[in-house]
Amino acid sequence: MRLLDRRVANAVILLLLLTAPYWINAVGGYTALGSRVLVLALAATSLNFLLGFTGVLSFGHAAYFGLGVYGAGLTIKYLYANTLAGMAVGVAVGTLAAAIVGVMIVRLRGVYFAMVTIAFGQVFYYIAYQWNSVTGGDDGLSGWRRVPISLGFTTVDILGSDKALYYLILICFLVSVAVMAALLASPFGRTLLAVRENERRARFLGIPVDRHIWLSWMVSCFFVSLAGTLYALLNNFADPHDLRWDQSGDFVIMAVLGGMRSFWGPLLGAVIFVVLQDYVSSQTENWMSFIGLLFVLVVLFFPRGVLGIIGRKTAS
């Protein structure tokens, strides 16, 4: 029964995402909003691979997100005006940085781990800010745009058509999410859950915990830097703020809001967070109070996130 439920849920979600550009205007949205939701949902899902499924909190994921943004932007602007090349470089840079940092920090736990991820994030932020001859500094990296992708037989005009961009982002999102889901269902994924539940016991069972955390970190940062490259394409802009700790905080909030323990939780969290913030900030300049109240209510009454409520209802 539950397997059928899950398959139905997956199918419904897939259907909604595939047809989004066609119904989103009717509900007062716009396609670019949907693209933004997907990019941030990918980032939040990647973070949740580490947070919800391995039990490790990172507050510095925006660093690798931001490296993806800059990697893509700098490539398209200075090296080779090609979207796929930009994406590849962005992902490579973000993942490489994550690999190096990961080796250094994997010994730490808890709040210390979270704070040291902030520290490294701030260092990258500072570099992006300072190196303004290359990155544009505080003014950001501008003067470039996403390049239509030529596939030989046709050209995908992601520059002119926001629907085309949406579907490119959707494809990347679905592939990434499928890979992460497959990893979580594998023995590796099961081990991560064991580490999350009781690290000491896992260690006693002979599981190399540090190595598993590093691998989880790597997977998580790989996909978050991919999300970063997509963000660069969406905005046609790279900005040091993309690397800051409050950007990281947004990812964490989306994961918790939607439900850390469930796979689609971060997607739902991203939908709620982005749409709500977009909508509420158009209605009132006091939107911060509403969003703040939302966090408070979620933490106090829905700690398992929105999906946690639904889960509890179907269970009883």
Add this chain to the structure above:
Amino acid sequence: MTQLVLFNLFNGLIIGAFYALMALGLSLILNLSGVINFAHGGFLAIGGYLAYMLMPQIGFWGALAVAPILTALIGIAAERLFIRRVYGRDPLYSLLLTFGLAFMIEDGTRFIWGASTVPFAVPSYLSSSLSNEFFFLTGYRVFMVALVIAAVAALFLILGQTRLGMRIRAGTLDLETVSVLGINVRILRNVNFGLGIYLAGLAGVLAAGMLGLQPTIGSSLIMPSFVAIIVGGLGSLPGTLLGGLLIGAASGVVTVFYPSASEAVIYVMMALVLLVRPHGLLGEEGRF
């Protein structure tokens, strides 16, 4: 050059003392209740704004005395309404809860007092440099560090010599046993939170003298406070004090040689400390 370094070291220590004041409040709350209070900066802002409102009526010294107390009362109310519901849970929840509260406080202060920076004037006898020999100090900074020393001394006195302090210290080590021994842990946590917020309010009044008083005044000061706690080590108040002074001094000295890195250096320092000593300088194993 060495003279310049020494002057900056001195000033850095003074600013470090200010960070330590804020961080001590945070640390008190974290140690006893396991709550990461991201709204600390918001309470700092409230302290500053309350002082600004009270100053025309009761003068600067009156505002300095009263505003932190009022802020602490607001903190105690917040603890009763919101904070106490996340005790015992993963610190992530307290972080998100207080993050939400911080948003509400920032918006609230903007709603009440406007987005404009409001002019906060300290008495003129504080607001000038001391003399030509001590040109590198201002009267205000000397006053600030004196106040911080007094506050820290009072804090350690309370913790070391009073029954309340003893209960807080015991609770930091083993709250369950303290509860079993008949101490009302609820009230203890409440008062402890109030004490921490008092320090935030005091820091707010001091900050308003040196910085522009506007709704985001707390948000730029909260990160260095967290860094101070981590550098010093979680669970250790002397560690927090040391952490604050260290990052202030580092920032000051770095400004002599490479001024644009003066903010980044505290993060580099935190990363280095954690890589070498994963629990901070004076932190204990097993806490978080």
Add this chain to the structure above:
Amino acid sequence: MKSSKSPHSTSRRQIIKGAAAAGLAQIASPFVWSARAADNVKFGLDNPLTGVYAELGKNEQIGCELAIAEINAKGGILGRQVELLVEDSTSADTGTAVQKGRKLIERDKVDFLLGNVNSAMAIALGDLSNELKTLQIVTGGHTDSVTGTDCHWNVFRVCNTTRMETNAVAKTLFDKYGKKWYFITPDYAFGHTLQQGFEASLKEFGGTELGADLSPLGTTDYSAYLIKAQAANPDVIILLQAGDDAVNVLKQAVQFGLDKKFHIAGAQQELEVLNGLPPNARIGTWVFEWYWKQPGVPHLDEFVSAIRKRTGGKVPTARHWFGHVAVWSCALVANQEKTLDAVKLAKALENFKLPPEVALMPNDPFYRAGDHQLMPSLYVGEAMEHGAEPEDLFHVSQVVKGTDAALPVADTGCHLKWPT
């Protein structure tokens, strides 16, 4: 299954219902946002309303709102009523600013885009509006490249470039106060270009730069910089900070007693900063982009009193003026050309002179054709605790023509590419 009718879940539900009701009372239903008439002419303002730039963004908004009320009273644009759609770009998150810009242009179909105070956002929005072929007027972002290397055919700017500001005041500082200068510069493009502007002037006049330090944006403690400046013993200490950073550095400079020993000066200064300073810190020589007290300027008093009604009695600042000018510029050319076509209006705005009731300053400001930069007058003067009136915090000693202070178009790096 046992039914979970615990007392907690009931009270929990009640609280949530209460909160939801309170929230909904503030916000109307999402499906009713189209209370706007479809045939209004729409301006979209994408400006910070939260964060560090909230005050500046809000003041620009008030200026825009006044202009729109005035335009509607005079019959609107092309006989249609005008409305203003406002979105919060936030002060730091450019992704949000771009998102809101797209929302305004693509979903809300605004005819004109206005914004942003934050230079990075101004550039990003310029690129967006160029992609979507919408006329944009940058109200308050000062980085030079907006009308320089990042210029676009559809983007115009009201506020000055940093070079115009430094050129306006440099000679006065040099002649009156001395040749040896020390800079404390905020570490972002705005600060860098201000410093470069002053350095070019220094070189031209034969002065000396004793030193320069970069302070990170948001620095709270300027003691190190102020001590270094003092040790260098210059004639003038140049502080290039803006906004909150300016409040911080000036407050601390006065606490160090530097205003008694050296002359403090800089380029851009704003009334919002002077208002936020304690009276004894309102010092120094600065450039204002517009000021509310200008004897003899026509229509100024009406503007001041109209703004006072909207701000609860406070006088207008340059930010109010930027918003007011931006909206009126669009309305005037639209009514003049009898079209809303962006290309035609952009061409009409080139060399367009502001009429006196919009200019509110001497010397006939106009938009320069080569880079779309407004050439206003700049006000050099000294900050003061207060003048005859408590809100008069700046004593204007000299009015400089924008055309005299600006770089020639060829030196700005702007190459406009018009659509074919």
